[in-house]
Amino acid sequence: MTDEQPQGTPADRDRWRRYLAAERAEAAVYRELAARRDGEEREILLALAAAEGRHEAHWLRLLGGDDRGVPRADLRTRMLASLARRFGSIFVLALAQRAEARSPYASDPHATPAMAADERIHGEVVRGLAARGRRSLAGTFRAAVFGANDGLVSNLALVLGIGATGVAPGVVLFTGIAGLLAGALSMGAGEYVSVRSQRELLEASAPDPTAREALPHLDVDANELALVYRARGMEEQEAVDHAALVVARVQAAEQVHAPTDALAVAEHDDEAVGTGMSAAISSFLFFASGALIPVLPYLFGMTGVAAIVTATVLVCIALLLTGATVGLLSGASPLKRAFRQLAIGIGAAAVTYLLGLAFGTSLA
Template identity: 85%
Template sequence: MDDVQPNRSAADRARWRRYLADERAEAAVYRELAGRREGEEREILLALAAAEGRHEAHWLALLGDDDSRTPRADLRTRMLGALARRFGSIFVLALAQRAEARSPYATEPDATPAMAADERIHGEVVRGLAARGRRRLAGTFRAAVFGANDGLVSNLALVLGIGATGVPSSVVLFTGIAGLLAGALSMGAGEYVSVRSQRELLEASAPDPTAREALVDLDVDANELALVYRARGMAEQEAIEHAALMVARVQAAGRVATPTDALAVASHDDEAVGTGMSAAISSFLFFASGALIPVLPYLFGMDGTAAIVTAAVLVSMALLVTGAIVGLLSGASPLKRALRQLAIGLGAAAVTYLLGLAFGASIV
């Protein structure tokens, strides 16, 4: 590679230095995250850091091992590093997933095809790690986010609709508080029932652990176990072959050491659902916290148009934050999700406000 170095322009060298800085920063991010993990996840993150180190060596070789005048990494990567040092959470993995997807190596003539392929695979690896974290958060977090959003939107709509009729601010305040309590209790109860029902469905679908005791006595020629696998979605031939293998293992092992995976199914559904009580509490608290925001101006003595505008501004800010958080965790654009959340929330509030104006005018 050194023989091409003297013929390259200053712009090429500057670009290589930027790539070198970014690779070093990305490797540092993965090492920071690895320091907060253990077991398999730690090993995966360290392997990603090592891969970024190989990319770093490529650019350093093109520069003739001269890393002087290497700039700082781009702002996004530096922010990612700062978040990894302070939090090391699922949010950082979601951001890292987006960073890997933005790799320029596919169109970079000085990057090798292996480097471009690495970056694409890195994105999938990080996506898998982020998915683990999302599954751990899914039940409680889903209840929290939707609870907060429902509280923000429903109580803003309620407060703006009542406020637009021209009733005294004390009426609006008590209406908002009533909406907060009623909505929070309803959300908490509904979430508890929903999660408990989902868990009961999963438990009903799980294999009976005592059924494997019958495997040792199965007829190899008939092999009823194949029907189990076909019922779970396997193709007929695949089910027959898999069942024959399982029966052979069971009969070779005997009753004492029956393979425990013969009837098992791999599933993360139970982990993702969460518990009914945690989901209910999260839903109640976050709905209440969201529903409190549009009531705040009236709690502090504001009334009329000033209170309505203040409530709308406060809720808009909160909707942008919750929308961005959902975007980060889902690996989507935080800005798009934030703006979508804002548009939906303000749209619903605008409808009730206009209805309040209409009813207020008819009453007058």
Template identity: 85%
Template sequence: MSTPQGTAADRARWRRYLADERAEAAVYRELAARREGEEREILLALATAEGRHEAHWLGLLGGDERGVPRADIRTRLLGALARRFGSIFVLALAQRAEARSPYASDPDATAAMAADERIHGEVVRGLAARGRRRLAGTFRAAVFGANDGLVSNLALVLGIGATGVPAPVVLFTGIAGLLAGALSMGAGEYVSVRSQRELLEASAPDPTAREALPDLDIDANELALVYRARGMEPAEAAEHAALVVARVHAVEQQPTPTDALGVAEHDDEAVGTGLSAALSSFCFFASGALIPVLPYLFGMSGLPAVLLATALVGIALLATGATVGLLSGASPLKRALRQLAIGLGAAAVTYVLGLAFGTTIG
């Protein structure tokens, strides 16, 4: 063991960095244990890189591990989530954690370490993007469905309640709004996703078109027009088309794959399926729309029911906003507050209109 360097404050900081690096490496190993193939290899490589950083701080401490604290609360939370879930949420949080690295301004961290942390953030962003693509279709329907259910049914319940009608009328109006909205959302989401798939399929290459490639005239290569139609510059399209046709003739006129036409197939994971999107939209709209009705289901009425319904919906809006923020790699707090402001703002307008109509009718 060599003699420790630095001041007492320096050593305390190095110990904190050492603890965080060990915890981050553990997070990546936990995530890797729940994955296979390339993603597993990437996560294990990240854990190895964190191990190099750990060795740097341990070297500055002269190998003295005494007094190493626990990792910070964010990193410990990541570790707990990785052990229990190993989900996209953990990768999204890890992406934000890598972006907060202090190494760029720390005089005792090397430039390579600071660069590593920035690149780690991009690696985790890429892994998180894979998960987001897998979630995109169903998750979009779920979030929009829950948010619409919360806001629309709260607005409906508050607007009707503000007119002064009896509580049972408010209750049955809320239930009717729940069923009508959930069915409408489910049907609309199914049609939307199916239409999106049909549009993408219409843009996909004709599988039989590649059969014409061996017979194309090398000197008047019509394939270049395909590439130009797909966005290539004329010179680049001509060069690429000539290479494709020459390759086809060189292998005894065997057709090349469809991607020789320069078309990438659409991402099924990102689009989702019509049925799964419809079911998610229906269920999440219904669950969201149920919340503002709960006080009336339990016999409450008047202002207490309004206040409780608003509070419950506010909590749910904060949760959905924070979830979207986490998955998008943005600030959960900002997204949560934005969701709350928009949702309660819409409900407040309806409530004021209900008061006005109630006064007029009365």
């Protein structure tokens, strides 16, 4: 307790208590995340928790030090804390990024401008931390999402199209399994070739490791290293200055070989590309898992309209989940991404179903 007297109206004090609860909960989220990390990331997360503690102290000061009647934090923040305790994953950081962006302090007269600015910056800090996780996931995650979505949509379209023609259920089942295997193999092979090609292009653009052996012998005042930096995008004067600095450092250290990054301007991000084999395996498995869902009703002996409706419902649920997952990881609205995924997938399947009906009628 402090000697300060409570301020504001009853409505103000209720709002301050909600803010106080939210700040405590958000600080707890960052501490839970920090407990699962080390090094620089741990320090950053603990600094964010300390900043939330300063905001907590502000609202507690306005309440005269009286924190009685402080409610529980809102459901979203409590879920964040629970996820942070159990997983500490990129999903939690993505959700925390969205939470920081929704801060009401910019329009609240009792929040200081510094607090409002803090919340804006916190969002960028969390965005940066989340970006590290996204980069490590990017190649494999892209293959996984694309694979699952393609499996869901293409095999549902195939099953609905064939089923609508009125052929025997066994034919629909065989067609669905054939589509699963063909699509999964095609996706895996295509993803492997795509990622390997991308990595080879990046490697072809990287500096030649043998070229740096010439650097110790260059003239510090007149050398052509500046041309390398200009070719890689630096402005002329910046390239000249940087070249002189690199050569001077190499010669001062009397190195036989220059540092491996001496010729580089900016490193390309291999993590974001991923490896060909991991992308291929992810793409194969996720396509197969997605393509299996439309076939499940037929595997369990369902036929006719009941099988078609069941397959469609199962795929709709899966599309909503994959869309929401993409939304979470991208820091966008999970709901919007989920319904976008659903609309695209069901739209494509509906076209083939109508074609199947048309062919079934014409063949009858």
